[in-house]
Amino acid sequence: MGLTIDKILVIMVIAMFVLGPDKLPMYAKKLGEFVRNIKHMADGAKDRLRDEMGPEFDEVDWKQLDPRQYDPRRIIRDALVEDEREARAAARKERVAEAAKARQERLGPAVPGELNFDEEAT
Structure with a gap:
């Protein structure tokens, strides 16, 4: 159910037809910036949680708390x-x-x- 290379290629081809070749680089750049911002926010939240929890943060089994399981x-x-x-x-x-x-x-x-x-x- 994950995102495979085949699915990514299909999405890229569809995006090329919908957006056109002149707007595609701009939207790809915006998507890259959005993903980097989300990753930066997640890292900041993780660092803040580590600061607030102290040494107990490393002792927590995060996989056990994964709601997908x-x-x-x-x-x-x-x-x-x-x-x-x-x-x-x-x-x-x-x-x-x-x-x-x-x-x-x-x-x-x-x-x-x-x-x-x-x-x-x-």
Whole structure:
């Protein structure tokens, strides 16, 4: 979906026909100046942000904050999987607690110095 050489050439040919050969250099110069100004503004904003954040600026993973990486479907899927994972963990804890309670009921109260064991298991 990016801008390839073929697409740039097609745009240049169309621009040549629309603008004409006498105006094309002037508009190309203006486009170059516009791109340089935008780059200069972006660099200035980056420098200002670096000055305001201090050493923490270099520690930030900027690729992680790129909004293009966020897919709403993936975010929803991850949230649903996380909820399901938490539900399974809660159910597992509940089963473990029930098993411990059932074992305690089978063995009876623990007496200090005496070993408790399950007579059915031996």
